[in-house]
Amino acid sequence: MSQNRQKAGPDVPQAQAAAGGTSAMATPGRKRAPTVAAGTVAALRPAPALTVRDGISITEAAQLMAAKRADSVLVVDDEESLAGIFTAKDVAFRVVAEGLDARTTYVREIATRNPLCVTSDTPATDALNTMVARGFRHLPVCNEEGDVVGLLDVIRCMYEALEKMERAHQSSKALYAAIEGVEKEWSGHSAQMMNFVNTLRERMSFPDMTTVLDGTDPVIVSPKTSVAEIARQMRASRVTASLIVDDETGNIAGIFTSKDIVLRVIAAGLDPRQCSVVRVMTPHPDTVLPSTSLIDALKRMYERHYLNLPVVDDQGEILGLVDVLRLCYATLEQMKSIQGNGIEDASASGGPMWSRFFSGNLPAELGGPGSSVSDTLHHSQADMYSQVAP
Numbered sequence: 001m002s003q004n005r006q007k008a009g010p011d012v013p014q015a016q017a018a019a020g021g022t023s024a025m026a027t028p029g030r031k032r033a034p035t036v037a038a039g040t041v042a043a044l045r046p047a048p049a050l051t052v053r054d055g056i057s058i059t060e061a062a063q064l065m066a067a068k069r070a071d072s073v074l075v076v077d078d079e080e081s082l083a084g085i086f087t088a089k090d091v092a093f094r095v096v097a098e099g100l101d102a103r104t105t106y107v108r109e110i111a112t113r114n115p116l117c118v119t120s121d122t123p124a125t126d127a128l129n130t131m132v133a134r135g136f137r138h139l140p141v142c143n144e145e146g147d148v149v150g151l152l153d154v155i156r157c158m159y160e161a162l163e164k165m166e167r168a169h170q171s172s173k174a175l176y177a178a179i180e181g182v183e184k185e186w187s188g189h190s191a192q193m194m195n196f197v198n199t200l201r202e203r204m205s206f207p208d209m210t211t212v213l214d215g216t217d218p219v220i221v222s223p224k225t226s227v228a229e230i231a232r233q234m235r236a237s238r239v240t241a242s243l244i245v246d247d248e249t250g251n252i253a254g255i256f257t258s259k260d261i262v263l264r265v266i267a268a269g270l271d272p273r274q275c276s277v278v279r280v281m282t283p284h285p286d287t288v289l290p291s292t293s294l295i296d297a298l299k300r301m302y303e304r305h306y307l308n309l310p311v312v313d314d315q316g317e318i319l320g321l322v323d324v325l326r327l328c329y330a331t332l333e334q335m336k337s338i339q340g341n342g343i344e345d346a347s348a349s350g351g352p353m354w355s356r357f358f359s360g361n362l363p364a365e366l367g368g369p370g371s372s373v374s375d376t377l378h379h380s381q382a383d384m385y386s387q388v389a390p
Contacts, residue, residue, distance in 0.1 A: 037121065039123060039124055039125075040120065040121050040122065040123060040124055041118050041119065041120050041121070041122045041123075041124055041127050041141060041152060042120040042121065043124060044124050044127070044152060044157050045160075046120075046141045046149075046150030046151055046152045046153075047150060047151050047152075047153060047156065048150060048151070049074045049140065049141075049148050049149075049150055049151035050064065050065065050068050050070045050072075050073050050074065050151075051073065051074045051075070051076045051080075051148055052064060052073050052074075052075060052076070052107060053075070053076065053077075053078075053107070054075050054077075054083060054084065054106065054107045054108035054111060055106060055107070055108065056106065056107055057102065057103055057104065057105065057106055057107075058091060058095055058102040058103075058105045058106070058107065058110070058266065059102045059103045059266060059267070059269070061073060061086075061107050062091065062102065062262045062263070062266040062267040063267045065088075065262055065263065065267065066262070066263045066267035066268075069263070071087060071088035071258070071259040071262060071263070072085065072086075072087045072088070072137075072138050072151070073085070073086055073087070073107075074140055074148050074151065075107055075108075075111045076148060079147075080147050080148070081142075081145070081146040081147055081148075082115070082117055082140055082142055082146055082147070082148050083111075083113065083114070084107075084108075084111035084112055084113045084114070084115060085111060085112050085115040085138070085140065086107060086110055086111040086112065087138075087258075088240070088257075088258040088259045088261065088262040088263075089240050089258045090110050090111070090112070091110070091258065091261060091262050091266060092231045092234060092235070092240070092258035092261045092262075093231065093234075093235040093258075094109075094110040095110060095266075096227065096228055096231040096261055096265075096266075096272045097228070097231040097232045097234075097235040099228065099273070102266045115140060116130065116134070116136075116139065116140075117139065117140040117141065117142045118130075118139055118140075118141055118142075118152070119141065119142060119143065119144065120141060120143070120149065120150075127139055127152060128154065128157070128332065131152070131154045132154075132329055132332055132333075135325075136154070137153065137154055137155060137325050138151055138152065138153055138154075139151070139152040139154075140152075154325070154328055155324055155325065155328055158298070158328040158331060158332070159298075159302045162295070162298060162299065162302065207293065207294050207330070208290060208291050208292055208293050208294070209288060209289070209290045209291070209292050209293075209294070209297060209311050209322065210290045210291075211294070211330065212294070212322055212326050212327060212330050213290070213311060213319060213320040213322065214320075215320075216237075216320070217320075218237075218239070218241075218242065218243050218310075218318065218320060218321035219233045219234055219237050219239060219241075219242035219243065219321075220242065220243050220244075220245050220318070221233065221242055221243075221244055221245070221277065222244070222245065222247050223244055223246070223247070223253055223254070223276065223277060223278035223281075224276050224277075224278065225244075225276065225277050226272065226273055226274065226275060226276060226277070227256075227261060227265050227270075227272040227273075227275045227276075227277055227280065228272040228273045230242050230256060230277055231258075231261060231272065234258065239321070239323075240257055240258040240259075240308075240323065241255060241256065241257040241258070241307070241308040241321055241323060242255070242256050242257075242277075242321075243255055243285075243310060243318065243321060244256060244277055244278070244281050245318075251316060252284075252285060252287065252310060252312070252316075252318065253278075253281075253283065253284070254277070254278070254281035254282055254283045254284065254285065255281060255282050255285040255308060255310065255321075256277050256280065256281040256282070257307060257308060259307065260280055260281070260282070264280040265280055285306075285308075285309075285310060286300070286304065286306065286309065286310075287309070287310045287311065287312045288300070288309055288310075288311055288312075289311070289312070289313070289314070290311055290313065290319055292311075294327060294330055294331060295331075297309060297322070297327060298324070298327050298328075298331065301324050301327070306324065307323060307324050308321055308322065308323050308324070309321070309322050309323075309324075310322075
């Protein structure tokens with residue numbers, strides 16, 4: 001289970017492999033890279049973490065975050081041990097909304113101290129359950145000395161899981177074709193995983209965006225509204241994004257998030273009290289209809305790097321604003337709810353099927369260890385999502 005500064009993890013080289021490395025081929029004179037245990041946090045491949053000392057100003061931290069396109073930072077002490085975490089949401093709510101000067105406010109003043117963390121050998125199921133139960137997007141990964149070795153991002157995990165689902169589906173179709181008419185059976189684990197994948201695809205094609213709309217009105221402002229005022233409204237509504245609506249047409253003109261506050265306002269040295277949102281918003285955001293399926297919405301957000309997605313009806317009327325974290329939680333619940341035919345037998349080798357699906361403990365026939373495609377996703381996304389976190 002997750003603990004404060006838990007010290008029960010593997011050594012640093014293992015954690016570094018989990019944070020982006022892969023096992024190298026054995027070569028003369030070189031040691032074989034450590035094997036990552038399936039079903040653990042290491043198998044989820046945490047990203048490298050952006051770390052700062054608590055004595056720097058919010059402006060300096062924001063500039064570092066802008067350079068890395070990050071919106072979450074881990075705070076370390078003089079011994080490089082985890083001391084805190086702060087996010088773009090903290091900057092928006094605790095600095096800008098409070099009217100503080102980011103140049104003279106320090107990280108130590110807004111960071112959340114002693115955050116929960118896990119080690120690389122923590123069961124993936126425990127880590128994912130903790131993130132969903134507590135509403136975390138990020139979970140620091142430390143070694144046994146408490147030093148930071150990575151950052152687990154539930155959204156990145158979800159995107160990788162979706163890619164695995166598609167890959168497993170394609171692999172299964174090819175395998176079916178290859179063995180058609182031949183007396184050959186899959187292993188029990190392969191059959192269970194394929195049953196899981198097919199059921200998941202069917203389940204996720206059915207729920208649409210109406211299942212994640214809670215009836216709460218999004219924060220809606222005009223293009224002339226100041227960034228400071230938007231931060232106050234977002235804090236009051238406990239959301240991290242707002243919609244900008246044209247005063248004349250009533251149409252959505254843009255979208256603005258807490259990450260934009262950090263990267264486009266604070267890091268750029270702009271005054272949130274004087275800066276109108278029209279200068280720093282993302283104009284003409286993509287929208288979806290309420291009939292859009294959860295999986296289609298997630299795919300769109302993944303492919304186009306969205307964190308929030310407005311939902312509108314056929315006439316363009318705003319129905320809500322859904323963040324990617326809510327979609328991830330809804331999808332995780334879909335995965336965990338799939339039962340029957342031994343799919344969710346937690347006592348089976350590798351743990352619950354949904355956890356194995358996330359943590360890479362797949363049969364080789366479906367792209368797991370030993371498959372030539374098992375590392376395709378990791379290599380293709382390593383640069384895209386490295387050190388990125390809301």
